[in-house]
Amino acid sequence: MITLLSHLSYVALTTRDVDASVDFYVTHVGMTEVARDEDRVYLRTWGDYYSYSLVIERGDETALHSMAWRTASAEALEEAVRRIEAKGGVGEWFDGHDIGRAYRFVGPWGHTMVLHWDAVHHRYTQGELASTFPDRPQRRSRLAGAPRQLDHVTICASDVDAFCQWYHEVLGFRIMARTVLEEAPISVFSVLTTNEKSHDLGVVLDGSTRSGRVNHYAYWYDTREEMLIAADLLMEAGVHIEYGPTIHGIGEQSFLYYREPSGMRVELNTGGYRNYVPDWEPQTWKTSQGSYDIYRNSSMPLSLTESFPPADGPTATEEGVPDEIKGDLLRDKA
Numbered sequence: 088m089i090t091l092l093s094h095l096s097y098v099a100l101t102t103r104d105v106d107a108s109v110d111f112y113v114t115h116v117g118m119t120e121v122a123r124d125e126d127r128v129y130l131r132t133w134g135d136y137y138s139y140s141l142v143i144e145r146g147d148e149t150a151l152h153s154m155a156w157r158t159a160s161a162e163a164l165e166e167a168v169r170r171i172e173a174k175g176g177v178g179e180w181f182d183g184h185d186i187g188r189a190y191r192f193v194g195p196w197g198h199t200m201v202l203h204w205d206a207v208h209h210r211y212t213q214g215e216l217a218s219t220f221p222d223r224p225q226r227r228s229r230l231a232g233a234p235r236q237l238d239h240v241t242i243c244a245s246d247v248d249a250f251c252q253w254y255h256e257v258l259g260f261r262i263m264a265r266t267v268l269e270e271a272p273i274s275v276f277s278v279l280t281t282n283e284k285s286h287d288l289g290v291v292l293d294g295s296t297r298s299g300r301v302n303h304y305a306y307w308y309d310t311r312e313e314m315l316i317a318a319d320l321l322m323e324a325g326v327h328i329e330y331g332p333t334i335h336g337i338g339e340q341s342f343l344y345y346r347e348p349s350g351m352r353v354e355l356n357t358g359g360y361r362n363y364v365p366d367w368e369p370q371t372w373k374t375s376q377g378s379y380d381i382y383r384n385s386s387m388p389l390s391l392t393e394s395f396p397p398a399d400g401p402t403a404t405e406e407g408v409p410d411e412i413k414g415d416l417l418r419d420k421a
């Protein structure tokens with residue numbers, strides 16, 4: 088198969104309180120607002136190569152509106168669409184903000200995906216955001232702990248292996264690893280990639296009847312020290328660190344999780360291996376081997392199984408932020 092996809096280019100979050108999330112990402116994550124219209128705001132980190140990597144949209148509940156993948160070429164975009172539709176998929180072409188003619192489809196487990204080739208290559212060449220490094224799209228954020236760029240997204244599916252097989256066969260994702268239950272060969276987690284990263288798409292088993300859910304998305308640091316500084320700053324801003332910092336066995340990244348104001352889980356990560364092997368054979372892990380946490384000396388909080396939108400309906404209050412999360416987030420603002 089020719090290479091169809093290059094990498095994850097943006098994720099779009101829906102929330103009832105757009106302003107709360109935008110303020111959080113600008114103030115505490117060091118992101119820059121680059122555009123907005125009536126319903127959505129576009130944000131970028133200092134290292135994102137295109138205009139934006141995060142879209143925040145108004146919606147009835149916290150969810151992932153869509154995730155976007157840049158194709159390897161204009162021809163690859165056409166071929167990807169041909170393959171999706173040959174499998175019975177139905178999508179639509181639309182004109183996206185700074186991504187031109189793009190194709191949006193809903194995958195077989197209910198996830199809205201956008202494919203695009205066109206993209207605005209973002210680079211400040213003058214002014215206070217211009218970098219002294221010519222290859223950098225923007226100077227480094229002045230906020231210590233600001234991540235460099237978008238890294239991956241982890242969604243939920245009722246059949247992890249079947250999900251991976253579909254995205255492998257249709258769009259060419261490489262399947263990199265899987266975790267099965269201790270007592271039965273049932274996959275509870277798997278990772279796929281479009282490039283040399285250990286993964287840019289994760290899949291967790293979803294026992295709910297709701298399709299198209301997401302567990303988290305992740306931003307990247309060059310170094311573990313920057314991620315630890317981010318943890319320090321988030322805690323001092325009153326943000327609860329849900330899990331970590333520690334190290335995933337699968338992928339070998341250092342990571343931590345926290346929640347942003349909509350309740351959505353955000354992962355910060357760094358490190359891990361690079362894997363270029365085109366015919367990689369994925370290993371089957373068990374949790375007892377440290378697939379999730381290689382140190383195996385702490386229990387994963389039950390809250391990590393919460394995904395979005397909630398399995399049994401909206402959790403957002405009239406104010407847009409769930410009360411149980413609001414208390415932990417931004418204590419200085421609540």
Ligand SMILES: [Fe+2]
Nearest residue numbers: 241289305354
């Ligand atoms: Fe992750």
